[in-house]
Amino acid sequence: MTDAERLIARDDAVIAGVEKLRFFPLAVESGRGERLIEPGGRALIDLSASWTASGFGHGHEAIAAAIAHAAVDAPGASILSATHPSAVALAEQLIALVPSDLPPHARRVYLGHAGTDANDVAIRGCRHATGRPGILAFQNGYHGGLGTAQRISGVHVSAGVTADPAVAFLPYPDPYRPHTGDPATVVDDVLRLAAVELARGETAAVIVEPVQSDGGVIVPPPGLLAGLRALCDRHGAYLIVDEVKVGLGRTGRTHAFEHEGVVPDIVTLGKALGGGLPLSAAIGPAEVLDEPVASALMTTTGNPISCAAALAVLEIVRSGVATRNARERGDQLRGLLDEYVRSGRPGASRVGDVRGRGLSLGLELVADRRSAEPDAVLTAKAVYRAWQLGAVAYPVRGNVIELTPPLTISAEAIDRAAAILTAALDDAALGAVSDEEIAPFQGW
Ligand SMILES: Cc1ncc(COP(=O)(O)O)c(C=O)c1O
Structure with a gap:
């Protein structure tokens, strides 16, 4: 058992199911900026920011200092x-x-x-x-x-x-x-x-x-x-x-x-x-x-x-810094995903839409682009594979991967995130993730 698996087993034993919305076996020990660190030290790119609650990144210096100062007195x-x-x-x-x-x-x-x-x-x-x-x-x-x-x-x-x-x-x-x-x-x-x-x-x-x-x-x-x-x-x-x-x-x-x-x-x-x-x-x-x-x-x-x-x-x-970054990094990520859709790679034909505004983006996955039939199973497998490859993103409405990274994310991290996501889509479309692997994760 890895350190992460041990923590998840302890979580299973004590944390109430009513507050869980899980899509893959993610355990996180620490974070900095857009990086999340699993027990054992593996780093992941956070493309959710805890559903935007960590909107300015993990461990933001000015926010952490304000909290520390306020806690003292x-x-x-x-x-x-x-x-x-x-x-x-x-x-x-x-x-x-x-x-x-x-x-x-x-x-x-x-x-x-x-x-x-x-x-x-x-x-x-x-x-x-x-x-x-x-x-x-x-x-x-x-x-x-x-x-x-x-x-x-x-x-x-x-x-x-x-x-x-x-x-x-x-x-x-x-x-x-x-x-x-x-x-x-x-x-x-x-x-x-x-x-x-x-x-x-x-x-x-x-x-x-x-x-x-x-x-x-x-x-x-x-x-x-x-x-x-x-x-x-x-x-x-x-x-x-x-x-x-x-x-x-x-x-x-x-x-x-x-x-x-x-x-x-x-x-x-x-x-x-x-x-x-x-x-x-x-x-x-x-x-x-x-x-x-x-x-x-x-x-x-x-x-x-x-x-x-x-x-x-x-x-x-x-x-205004984070707001500007949301515009610029949002355009960058969207551009990379649009490029993927046009690429002819194995998962590209399964992307029905790339949409959103700024750093609130959605990647809709479908059975094929012509019928546009929502493909929630592929979506579950794609986010699972993205986690395996090193990125955290969650599905919404079944077949849309929501991308809401911290607004402080760097251009270099966006490049890496797009590479991981698109590789995950290819792998999932080619059958790299089994039904058994996603079965324990009911999500929504
Ligand atoms: C638009 C919107 N409003 C309200 C909420 C509820 O916020 P909270 O989960 O912090 O209670 C959410 C949570 O996802 C949300 O997306």
């Missing part, structure tokens, strides 16, 4: 019953970073632990402020893994989770899959459906991902967010843009909604915001986030160590 561990400087500074800076039509004094920030609770609190607040129960969300959307945020997530509901009683799901306009025969794959059709729903006057909020990530890395065609903005204005509903996955620079702009020039009512952030620590935020109107007082309580929210990490993260975001 932490002013408690909570903002429930006492305030402290880093929570207040973080909220002030988030209000400055996220655009709004409201003046600063009419805005508030909820500080939470995860995207899940930020979205939960945002939805609850919209229901309370409007007195309406309805939520308009999207099929294949992902907003959280527990509670209301889970029950309004299309991904979970289509997997059997009971939907929130007042949620309605719209199709997310998908420019890549007109062949699916979905009734609405174009923006105008989706907006027409949204208008019908909103006209009932029962909708508190529309919640939308600016790139539908876990739903298959789908960049919507232009006009979706702007159309939803106009409809929300007309019908008195709030527009919540969920930037938890792709916010803070990943798409090549600070906020992904900027690509559409809209101003949301509420923006939720998480994952990368904490620089590797658990931290999320909902930034929105005071009328949504202030009332009822003491109705969204978790003891360690606003934790000063997490807040200090986030303040270091916001400094990186404001510097």
Whole structure:
């Protein structure tokens, strides 16, 4: 047994299955930048960044220093019953970073632990402020893994989770899959459906991902967010843009909604915001986030160590360096993958699409390009083979490999990552991974 296998066996014996989403036998002992190190010393290129939660790389010096400093003389561990400087500074800076039509004094920030609770609190607040129960969300959307945020997530509901009683799901306009025969794959059709729903006057909020990530890395065609903005204005509903996955620079702009020039009512952030620590935020109107007082309580929210990490993260975001790198490295990776698709190599004909924005990319795998039949088994085998060859990437929506490396990744690492990924695709297409090898990994 290797050191990694021993650790995985211990994990099997003690860690709860309900929190596992595993695709191959990965154990990690340490990390630096875009590198992950397995027990035993093998280095892998991280093309997930822990689903973007390590968005600025592992062990980022400035973030690590901020955490270490904050841990030494932490002013408690909570903002429930006492305030402290880093929570207040973080909220002030988030209000400055996220655009709004409201003046600063009419805005508030909820500080939470995860995207899940930020979205939960945002939805609850919209229901309370409007007195309406309805939520308009999207099929294949992902907003959280527990509670209301889970029950309004299309991904979970289509997997059997009971939907929130007042949620309605719209199709997310998908420019890549007109062949699916979905009734609405174009923006105008989706907006027409949204208008019908909103006209009932029962909708508190529309919640939308600016790139539908876990739903298959789908960049919507232009006009979706702007159309939803106009409809929300007309019908008195709030527009919540969920930037938890792709916010803070990943798409090549600070906020992904900027690509559409809209101003949301509420923006939720998480994952990368904490620089590797658990931290999320909902930034929105005071009328949504202030009332009822003491109705969204978790003891360690606003934790000063997490807040200090986030303040270091916001400094990186404001510097623009990571955002620019997301654009440049995203173009580089996409170019290399497009080149592969044209190469005639063994796995190339199995790539249905290379898509995304910045360093949020998706590689869709199909049985063959003409039928475009999704190939989830090949996808499971390709990510398994990539892990064997030295890269970490996970599938979403069954047959799409999501590529979200740390925004700090170097050009040289992107070259290596593309070489590993394309070799893995070739090998998987040629049958290098057996059904038995992937069988223990149920993934989603
Ligand atoms: C768009 C989006 N929103 C919310 C969440 C939930 O975040 P968390 O898992 O941190 O609760 C996720 C997680 O994947 C996400 O992708």
